[in-house]
Amino acid sequence: MASRPDDSVELLMTGPGCRSVREQSASEASEDAMLVDAARDGDRAAFGRLYDQYARMVHGVLLAKVPLAEVDDLVQDVFVLALSRLAALRETGRFGAWLAAIARNRANDYHRRSLPEDQLVDDTSEKDIGNCGDQESQAAAILDAIRNLPAAYRETLILRLVEGMTGPEIAARTGMTHGSVRVNLHRGMQQLRARLSSIPNSNGPQQETK
Amino acid sequence: MDTGNNQTGSKPLARNDKYLWDGSGDPDPEIRKLERLLGRFRHHGPVAVFPKIVPDRRWQFLRWRMRRFPVLATAAAVVAIAAVTFLAYERKPAVTVVGWDVSRLAGTPRIGRNTISGKETSRLRIGQILETDQQSRASLRAKDTGHIEVEQSTRLRLMTMGAGLNRIALDRGTIHVHIWAPPGRFVVDTPSAVTVDLGCAYTLQVDDSGAGIVRTSLGWVGFKLNDHESFIPAGAACATRPKVGPGTPYFEDASATFRAALARFDFEDSTPQQRTDDLAILLAASRQRDALTLWHLLTRAEEGQRVLVYERLRGLAPPPAGVTKEGILRLDQPTLDLWWNELGFDDISVWRHWERSWSGPGKPVLAK
Numbered sequence: 003m004a005s006r007p008d009d010s011v012e013l014l015m016t017g018p019g020c021r022s023v024r025e026q027s028a029s030e031a032s033e034d035a036m037l038v039d040a041a042r043d044g045d046r047a048a049f050g051r052l053y054d055q056y057a058r059m060v061h062g063v064l065l066a067k068v069p070l071a072e073v074d075d076l077v078q079d080v081f082v083l084a085l086s087r088l089a090a091l092r093e094t095g096r097f098g099a100w101l102a103a104i105a106r107n108r109a110n111d112y113h114r115r116s117l118p119e120d121q122l123v124d125d126t127s128e129k130d131i132g133n134c135g136d137q138e139s140q141a142a143a144i145l146d147a148i149r150n151l152p153a154a155y156r157e158t159l160i161l162r163l164v165e166g167m168t169g170p171e172i173a174a175r176t177g178m179t180h181g182s183v184r185v186n187l188h189r190g191m192q193q194l195r196a197r198l199s200s201i202p203n204s205n206g207p208q209q210e211t212k
Numbered sequence: 213m214d215t216g217n218n219q220t221g222s223k224p225l226a227r228n229d230k231y232l233w234d235g236s237g238d239p240d241p242e243i244r245k246l247e248r249l250l251g252r253f254r255h256h257g258p259v260a261v262f263p264k265i266v267p268d269r270r271w272q273f274l275r276w277r278m279r280r281f282p283v284l285a286t287a288a289a290v291v292a293i294a295a296v297t298f299l300a301y302e303r304k305p306a307v308t309v310v311g312w313d314v315s316r317l318a319g320t321p322r323i324g325r326n327t328i329s330g331k332e333t334s335r336l337r338i339g340q341i342l343e344t345d346q347q348s349r350a351s352l353r354a355k356d357t358g359h360i361e362v363e364q365s366t367r368l369r370l371m372t373m374g375a376g377l378n379r380i381a382l383d384r385g386t387i388h389v390h391i392w393a394p395p396g397r398f399v400v401d402t403p404s405a406v407t408v409d410l411g412c413a414y415t416l417q418v419d420d421s422g423a424g425i426v427r428t429s430l431g432w433v434g435f436k437l438n439d440h441e442s443f444i445p446a447g448a449a450c451a452t453r454p455k456v457g458p459g460t461p462y463f464e465d466a467s468a469t470f471r472a473a474l475a476r477f478d479f480e481d482s483t484p485q486q487r488t489d490d491l492a493i494l495l496a497a498s499r500q501r502d503a504l505t506l507w508h509l510l511t512r513a514e515e516g517q518r519v520l521v522y523e524r525l526r527g528l529a530p531p532p533a534g535v536t537k538e539g540i541l542r543l544d545q546p547t548l549d550l551w552w553n554e555l556g557f558d559d560i561s562v563w564r565h566w567e568r569s570w571s572g573p574g575k576p577v578l579a580k
């Protein structure tokens with residue numbers, strides 16, 4: 003199988019407005035690079051700013067794979083790990099993609115180290131939407147439906163619907179291309195709708211009355 | 213995660229997609245409801261507490277002192293030059309000892325000529341060979357990379373080790389690998405393919421002829437030789453042969469008929485008619501789970517056979533929107549990737565993102 007050429011980013015950014023998108027990404031990358039450099043020099047406030055900017059992304063990436071109760075602790079783990087390895091980061095402008103890879107790896111590691119009986123499901127996740135009497139359990143059931151989507155879609159949908167990030171923000175934070183985020187959101191929503199509507203007596207996601 | 217779907221990426225957005233994309237345009241009531249319900253899971257974690265960052269400030273302090281005392285600075289410079297000159301003539305440059313910690317599990321494994329016995333821990337350095345005989349087994353550990361158990365009658369070499377890439381060559385034998393380094397950072401060369409960790413645990417065997425097999429128990433593994441790629445998720449296996457490269461991955465619970473036909477299709481020097489017959493057998497014996505194998509066969513089947521594979525795969529795992537028959541038959545990479553992502557194994561963009569020149573055999577490189 004032939005490999006895809008490395009210019010896929012360019013191919014995906016040929017539409018109107020791609021220039022400003024590229025400039026915006028470049029400026030964010032440059033700001034990240036400055037913060038990473040400052041953090042390497044011992045500036046904890048700079049690392050704090052990186053945390054502020056990326057905590058939601060890390061939280062979303064982890065939430066796509068590990069139980070809700072574990073996510074906050076793992077977010078902390080991911081940033082501590084990143085801090086300890088910061089000196090090894092060569093492309094400082096790609097801090098987001100690097101951090102996302104650490105978060106995904108930490109989530110995989112969580113499952114490797116868990117005993118089979120601990121590789122659970124959230125206590126609310128097995129509830130059927132049809133039996134949900136309150137919004138909390140309905141939300142848990144929808145989250146569970148998202149987590150059962152193909153890997154390509156669940157992470158992007160969680161960043162959008164749970165963490166409240168926009169598509170361009172997801173692309174900037176994770177290092178994915180705009181085109182990929184857009185496709186993942188679009189197709190992920192299609193699959194989510196199909197899954198939720200296939201559950202008998204489902205009352206979600208019905209349209210909210212404006 | 214890049215799905216690689218260029219066509220959809222440039223499609224004009226519908227009104228609701230615009231809201232989904234960046235929150236602009238008319239709010240989509242359905243999405244707003246999802247946002248409201250799911251917002252309760254949003255990150256509201258406590259303010260993070262990080263350990264103090266301690267950069268190396270010694271040289272800055274020294275510079276301040278030197279500005280204050282110019283005579284001292286000159287004297288220090290003379291002493292420093294003399295010391296460097298002396299060391300350059302008298303001593304060989306120091307080499308940082310990087311490597312994997314090796315401990316004995318059974319018998320007496322060897323690193324080069326040195327045997328490892330008792331509870332002692334040795335270090336496998338770059339360029340060195342670890343060998344076990346019929347009675348011995350060993351364990352390798354690298355803090356930031358992972359853990360490897362080395363079975364009997366195995367010979368492996370450490371090729372490179374650094375922040376970006378860890379590379380081992382397995383000449384023969386069996387290793388059980390658990391990796392916690394980021395995907396794409398740990399690579400094992402075998403005589404007929406390169407194994408790339410994509411966040412996983414797996415077992416790799418190589419026999420004396422150079423033929424090998426990888427069995428994935430967690431995550432997934434990439435198997436590559438030049439442009440020949442195989443992706444092996446948990447529960448699946450993939451064989452490789454010298455001069456041929458990786459075969460087609462398959463789930464080990466597939467029927468014996470399916471596996472036998474696949475082995476003949478991949479590695480036997482068959483006539484075109486025999487290959488067509490073998491393909492027909494394995495297509496007929498394929499289950500939904502065998503979509504893994506069929507997806508790989510799209511790129512391995514002859515042009516005339518590819519349509520048969522497409523039709524069977526379509527029956528087992530309907531292609532998503534954006535995947536056309538024409539795109540598949542001409543082996544359009546983004547289209548193939550889009551269908552792969554639909555099969556639910558893992559996101560192929562992880563591989564595309566980390567892909568680099570792993571194909572060539574590694575050469576020992578001393579770490580600086």
